[in-house]
């Protein structure tokens with residue numbers, strides 16, 4: 244099944260099924276971004292709007308990009324605010340939004356589905372203002388090496404999605420190639436597995 248089809252199907256239970264990765268990402272996003280100020284935000288792979296709700300409290304203009312109509316439909320219902328625009332977009336293609344416009348680009352739990360990170364870093368750089376930030380939170384490469392991947396349960400059993408392994412240096416090298424500076428790199432653990440295997444990795448990069 245294609246990634247897009249899988250998310251259209253997962254959307255019905257994405258917010259409610261047991262998902263430690265989703266829940267920890269929400270905590271990480273709030274903890275990290277509350278240290279920064281931003282007015283205009285571009286959210287990549289915005290999904291059902293889990294993080295959009297938090298971003299709304301901090302910003303005056305949000306553009307959400309995702310290619311799953313069904314995930315986006317849930318976000319539209321949840322968010323219902325005219326400052327949030329939803330633009331159906333395949334992140335592997337051209338993003339139809341203004342250049343040099345955003346203070347913050349955010350991306351959570353989406354890059355494991357993107358093979359070519361350069362496409363993402365290149366466009367994020369173009370869309371950000373000078374000194375704009377790019378926040379990323381993804382499944383930790385160690386979890387990927389151990390076989391973890393986006394998956395959900397259906398009546399027919401576990402549905403695993405198509406994913407690509409990205410090493411920590413893949414993110415950093417791709418960001419540096421575009422001119423980003425690394426401001427933060429953090430590893431995040433489940434509360435009951437403190438300091439064992441990190442579940443998530445997060446980065447904050449700055450343009451220029």
Ligand SMILES: C[S@@+](CC[C@H](N)C(=O)[O-])C[C@H]1O[C@@H](n2cnc3c(N)ncnc32)[C@H](O)[C@@H]1O
Nearest residue numbers: 250288290309310311314333334351352353356
């Ligand atoms: C695991 S969900 C994460 C959603 C949200 N960021 C969150 O943290 O809850 C991944 C999202 O990325 C989107 N996605 C995956 N590949 C994509 C692509 N190539 N273009 C646009 N969206 C994509 C999916 O449709 C899905 O909504």
